[in-house]
Amino acid sequence: MDTKAARQAIFRRIREAHGRPAEVTTEERAAMADYLARHPQGPRPEIGADLPARFREQALRMSDTVHEVASMEEAPEAIARYLDAVGVARRAVAWKTLDGLDWNGAGMQVEFRPPRDADLVGITGCFCAVAETGSLMMLSGPDTFASTSLLPETHVAILPASRIVAGMEDAFALARAERGELPRATSFISGPSRTGDIEQTIVLGAHGPYRVHVILVAGA
Secondary structure (H helix, E strand, C coil), rough: CCCCCHHHHHHHHHHHCCCCCCCCCHHHHHHHHHHHHHHHCCCCCCCCCCHHHHHHHHHCCCCCEEEEEEHHHHHHHHHHHHHHHHHHCCEEEHHHCCCCCEEEEEEEEEECCCCCCCEEEEECCCEEEECCCCEEEECCCCCCCCCCCCCCCCEEEECCCCCCCECCHHHHHHHHHHHHCCCEEEECCCCCCCCCCCCCEECCCCCCEEEEEEEEEEEC
């Protein structure tokens, strides 16, 4: 469901309550861009020039699993093999942006819709990934359902290597440059869901997927 209209209506009411125009003005956008350009960043660690290698290292540290393929066309078969390896049926729900891949040819049954209770596997892309932390940045939309990475027990994300940026600051800068404004739901996924509330023992899958598998596409 596209909630952009409702979101904009809420923002308009807030702006009007503060005596501002209902829509953001060109001057306000320019002032924000100027502030961001002049605002100094905090200290950042040295992560090296090989961003895919750093991302893989950090993603594994966060309990993800990572498999590299050469092209997007290889992703369905790689996902099918992964599901076989973990003992999960080759059935999934996926973002509509992935409906052009040959899922049937890989022996996968994929539906392009938001997940329901019985769906065990969710397949997504991602807006970009952060090499410094091994995180995936997800932006929701009518074809990129936020729930696909949150509800199923197994989350598989397809990540083009060209969409890996150095740090979180770069991820937000890329979102501003390509989208202009953030959508209703923006999330960073750093490994499977976990909690340490009980006796400080880490338990995976507490509030979301307990498996996160990344298909890293080297040629995309």
